[in-house]
Amino acid sequence: MAGRKHRLLMAVSILVFLFIAVPLVMIAITAFGEASTIRFPIQGFTLGWFTAVFASRSFMSSLLVSFVLAAAATLLALAVGVPATYALSRSSSHGKKLLSAFFLSPLFIPEIVVGYALFKFLVISMRLPIFAALVVGHFLVVLPYVIRVVGASLEQFDFSIEEVACSLGCNRPQAFAKVVLPNIGSGIIAAFMLSFINSFNNIPISMFLSGPGMSTLPKTLMSYIEYSYDPSVSAISVLLMAITVALMLIVEKTLGIASLAK
Amino acid sequence: MRKPLYALLVVPGVALLVVFLFYPLVAILSPTFYDTNGLSISRYLAFFGDPYYMKILARTLRIAAIATLVCAVLGLPTAYFISRQRRGVKSFLMALSIFPLLTNSVVRAFAWIILLGRNGVLNDTLLKLGWIDRPLPLLYTEFSILIGTIYLFLPLMIITLIGSMDNIEEDITEAAESLGASRVAAFVKIVLPLSLPGILVGSVLVFTGTITAYTTPNLLGGNKNMLLATLIYQRAMSLSDWTGAGIIALVMILMTLVVVLVMQRLAGALDRR
Amino acid sequence: MAYATLEDIRVSYDGKTNILEGLNLQIERGELVSLLGSSGCGKTTTLRVIAGFIEPNAGRFSLGGRDLTRTAVHKRNFGLVFQSYALFPHLSVYDNVAFGLRLRKLDAKAIESRVGSILDITDLAGLANRFPKQMSGGQRQRVALARALVIEPELLLLDEPLSNLDAKLRLGMRVEIKRLQKRLGITTVFVTHDQEECFSISDRVAIMNKGRIEQYDRPEVIYSSPVNEYVARFIGFTNFIDLTRIGPGRFRDSRGGEVLADLDRGAPSCVGAIRPDDIELSTASASGANEVPGVIEVRTFLGKSYQYELKTDLGTLVANVSRETPFEPGARVFACLPSSKIVVC
Numbered sequence: 001m002a003g004r005k006h007r008l009l010m011a012v013s014i015l016v017f018l019f020i021a022v023p024l025v026m027i028a029i030t031a032f033g034e035a036s037t038i039r040f041p042i043q044g045f046t047l048g049w050f051t052a053v054f055a056s057r058s059f060m061s062s063l064l065v066s067f068v069l070a071a072a073a074t075l076l077a078l079a080v081g082v083p084a085t086y087a088l089s090r091s092s093s094h095g096k097k098l099l100s101a102f103f104l105s106p107l108f109i110p111e112i113v114v115g116y117a118l119f120k121f122l123v124i125s126m127r128l129p130i131f132a133a134l135v136v137g138h139f140l141v142v143l144p145y146v147i148r149v150v151g152a153s154l155e156q157f158d159f160s161i162e163e164v165a166c167s168l169g170c171n172r173p174q175a176f177a178k179v180v181l182p183n184i185g186s187g188i189i190a191a192f193m194l195s196f197i198n199s200f201n202n203i204p205i206s207m208f209l210s211g212p213g214m215s216t217l218p219k220t221l222m223s224y225i226e227y228s229y230d231p232s233v234s235a236i237s238v239l240l241m242a243i244t245v246a247l248m249l250i251v252e253k254t255l256g257i258a259s260l261a262k
Numbered sequence: 263m264r265k266p267l268y269a270l271l272v273v274p275g276v277a278l279l280v281v282f283l284f285y286p287l288v289a290i291l292s293p294t295f296y297d298t299n300g301l302s303i304s305r306y307l308a309f310f311g312d313p314y315y316m317k318i319l320a321r322t323l324r325i326a327a328i329a330t331l332v333c334a335v336l337g338l339p340t341a342y343f344i345s346r347q348r349r350g351v352k353s354f355l356m357a358l359s360i361f362p363l364l365t366n367s368v369v370r371a372f373a374w375i376i377l378l379g380r381n382g383v384l385n386d387t388l389l390k391l392g393w394i395d396r397p398l399p400l401l402y403t404e405f406s407i408l409i410g411t412i413y414l415f416l417p418l419m420i421i422t423l424i425g426s427m428d429n430i431e432e433d434i435t436e437a438a439e440s441l442g443a444s445r446v447a448a449f450v451k452i453v454l455p456l457s458l459p460g461i462l463v464g465s466v467l468v469f470t471g472t473i474t475a476y477t478t479p480n481l482l483g484g485n486k487n488m489l490l491a492t493l494i495y496q497r498a499m500s501l502s503d504w505t506g507a508g509i510i511a512l513v514m515i516l517m518t519l520v521v522v523l524v525m526q527r528l529a530g531a532l533d534r535r
Numbered sequence: 536m537a538y539a540t541l542e543d544i545r546v547s548y549d550g551k552t553n554i555l556e557g558l559n560l561q562i563e564r565g566e567l568v569s570l571l572g573s574s575g576c577g578k579t580t581t582l583r584v585i586a587g588f589i590e591p592n593a594g595r596f597s598l599g600g601r602d603l604t605r606t607a608v609h610k611r612n613f614g615l616v617f618q619s620y621a622l623f624p625h626l627s628v629y630d631n632v633a634f635g636l637r638l639r640k641l642d643a644k645a646i647e648s649r650v651g652s653i654l655d656i657t658d659l660a661g662l663a664n665r666f667p668k669q670m671s672g673g674q675r676q677r678v679a680l681a682r683a684l685v686i687e688p689e690l691l692l693l694d695e696p697l698s699n700l701d702a703k704l705r706l707g708m709r710v711e712i713k714r715l716q717k718r719l720g721i722t723t724v725f726v727t728h729d730q731e732e733c734f735s736i737s738d739r740v741a742i743m744n745k746g747r748i749e750q751y752d753r754p755e756v757i758y759s760s761p762v763n764e765y766v767a768r769f770i771g772f773t774n775f776i777d778l779t780r781i782g783p784g785r786f787r788d789s790r791g792g793e794v795l796a797d798l799d800r801g802a803p804s805c806v807g808a809i810r811p812d813d814i815e816l817s818t819a820s821a822s823g824a825n826e827v828p829g830v831i832e833v834r835t836f837l838g839k840s841y842q843y844e845l846k847t848d849l850g851t852l853v854a855n856v857s858r859e860t861p862f863e864p865g866a867r868v869f870a871c872l873p874s875s876k877i878v879v880c
Contacts, residue, residue, distance in 0.1 A: 006346070008446075012336075012339045013340045013343035016339075016420075017340070017355075017358065019416075020358075021358070023376075023377060023413065024362070026373060027369065027372065027373050027376060040386070080274050080275045083271040083272075083274075084272050087268040087271035087272045088272070091268055099272060102276070103275060105279075108519060109287065110473075110474035112514075113511040113514055114283070116495075116498050117286035118282070119498065120498075120504065121282075121285070122282075125289075139278070139282075140279070140282060143275070201364070201367065203368065207476065208495075208498075208499075218366050222477065225481060229375075233372060237372060240365065244364045248357065248361065431621065433617045434621045434622075434623060434624075436588060436608075436621065437615060437621035437622075437623075438623070440608060440609070440611075440683075440692075441638065441682065442609050442635050442638040451634075452623060
């Protein structure tokens with residue numbers, strides 16, 4: 001085949017890819033071992049750890065909590081963030097810069113600090129129920145993603161089609177719903193996916209705000225690891241990775257992977 | 263539509279952020295500026311004078327610096343390799359790089375528990391090969407935190423660098439080669455300088471990410487090797503030392519801001535291109 | 536013996552389709568040779584084989600008797616100018632031009648003098664400290680040229696260097712390039728899709744089609760006697776009529792009319808080609824050979840002349856005739872195809 005090969009470059013890159021992939025593959029393999037502690041290579045083959053995970057009330061209930069929490073936080077962030085980004089994209093540059101910075105400011109506050117601040121405020125001072133506190137915390141973490149991704153969509157949006165819609169008879173809310181929203185749809189979906197995943201995977205906020213009876217899956221997982229060392233952790237890891245792959249496939253089919261690389 | 267209506271759309275977001283972010287932040291930070299005599303920074307002076315805290319701060323910065331360096335060194339050739347592939351392969355490799363970023367950090371840290379533990383894969387293999395008689399204590403050390411951190415942030419550095427390198431046209435490296443530069447020389451003299459913006463952004467992300475990370479030091483470092491984030495958690499939850507936790511929180515915020523501002527300055531200086 | 540030779544070059548990316556096949560090219564020292572063709576004909580691939588970016592699947596490339604087929608790019612000492620100029624954005628004009636010299640480890644004084652003189656020759660004196668983004672397209676072009684020339688290359692390779700310039704600059708720059716090339720005596724290969732540009736400055740032109748060279752000769756020769764229909768179309772022949780030979784220089788067209796052609800190559804397939812500028816139109820018939828009656832369908836104004844599309848029994852003919860005696864659409868005219876202007880290929 002004609003062409004040039006970059007041998008050294010390829011070798012280094014392959015090593016890096018192996019470094020990234022092999023540990024995850026190892027986890028996956030250990031999920032199927034029969035021994036009661038984690039061993040590699042595995043002895044025997046069983047799906048028992050997976051059934052144990054599905055049977056475990058603590059894992060399943062925290063999985064549910066994580067899902068519902070991610071959905072709630074993301075929807076709230078979209079409900080608040082999309083109109084705000086729309087307003088920002090339509091306004092003059094003066095207030096725009098300030099407000100943009102304001103909405104993106106949570107990114108500069110370490111999550112562990114946000115978790116701690118909310119813990120003191122919501123849990124100790126205000127005695128908010130755990131789930132509500134979690135929603136607030138995750139909302140704060142996820143909002144900047146919505147602002148950034150939907151904002152980028154709106155930057156490229158040609159607002160003259162909104163004006164045409166108005167000339168054809170729509171009032172402003174109708175024009176927004178019929179003409180703006182569908183055209184930034186891919187941006188909203190990307191923001192949804194990114195936010196959902198980040199909320200689902202979040203640890204620092206969940207560490208501080210979870211409580212007795214209600215915990216997110218990552219927190220449950222981490223506590224479990226601190227006390228036990230059996231392949232059910234591997235099994236959950238495999239499940240989480242499978243969910244990630246599924247979500248990536250959905251994004252790929254609708255938007256293309258590159259949209260997540262922003 | 264006129265300005266007033268736009269203001270309405272922005273109000274809920276602003277209100278929520280003020281009430282649930284800025285107010286709680288002020289609430290945890292302001293007590294740190296008071297001691298028994300009123301307004302003072304004595305607590306901060308005590309913090310910076312305390313060898314226990316300084317050791318943790320030094321450890322955090324040390325690990326962050328090394329991790330950033332290693333991620334940059336490993337990420338550059340990999341990102342360059344990916345950016346030069348044709349579309350199908352490139353998409354696949356990018357997906358491979360994004361996948362770990364979307365995987366939970368607990369899972370990614372757990373992988374190193376399996377690898378580095380006393381009964382872990384590495385020790386098992388070395389024992390079987392007869393290279394050692396007793397398992398090496400690799401876990402719960404600074405080394406394990408460092409490896410875990412590099413593992414956590416390398417994909418992020420790669421993705422950031424690809425974004426920057428995609429802007430470098432292929433014929434520039436070909437022009438350099440035609441003028442006598444070997445492929446390595448072309449990479450060093452042309453690709454590296456032009457990737458500098460991406461390197462800066464990636465480094466800031468890795469550095470600030472490391473100084474604020476909780477999961478990896480918690481799972482791989484244990485109580486003997488604390489970093490700032492695990493310190494905050496311990497102070498707050500185990501010891502109910504609210505002001506202590508607040509001081510560390512402000513130090514963390516300030517470090518993050520300083521690093522970002524320095525980067526913006528550097529990026530501005532480089533922008534003469 | 537030729538200075539640079541491509542022998543039997545084959546290039547294929549997937550093992551099935553050949554981008555270049557059995558390609559042979561010989562270039563004399565000091566010549567400016569152009570590769571001309573439409574997109575996809577393989578001209579850029581050929582250039583990249585010469586440059587070393589593509590290693591051919593078969594065949595040889597040699598220069599001055601040395602086989603360079605497998606030599607790495609950075610060891611060939613060829614000067615390259617790309618369509619996009621490929622200037623190093625982070626280096627000043629001076630550093631861009633000095634880049635190759637620094638890699639050759641020349642000392643600072645030598646570099647300064649050589650860069651200085653090449654900047655003078657390319658009319659860039661005084662711009663040495665500017666950066667590419669501060670310069671116009673024409674200036675960037677000259678920097679790319681200076682950078683390639685300063686290393687005293689054995690071959691200068693130009694890949695559509697003028698395509699990104701506006702029309703006026705292109706005319707000026709192509710003369711510049713020719714002037715420099717002659718002055719420095721550098722053997723040059725020039726890739727383009729613009730026939731006029733290429734014919735104006737080249738010593739020889741290779742017209743390429745689907746990975747093969749159709750005709751390789753001096754521009755004047757190709758212009759007056761294209762070897763086949765592809766080449767003829769490229770150099771401005773737009774009218775083609777099928778002919779059968781009845782004798783040397785004598786043919787019959789599809790109506791049965793007689794056609795005389797001075798330039799008959801004796802080739803087996805006979806297609807008569809004539810340029811729009813060479814067809815004469817009149818309202819009266821002169822009778823005899825080389826005349827075709829027709830009806831004018833469309834008339835367009837070209838400035839110096841009118842262009843007429845004629846519907847005839849031999850197909851549609853396009854004729855450019857001076858403005859003096861315009862014809863109206865719908866008029867019946869007689870087209871005369873002078874025997875000295877018909878080329879049979």
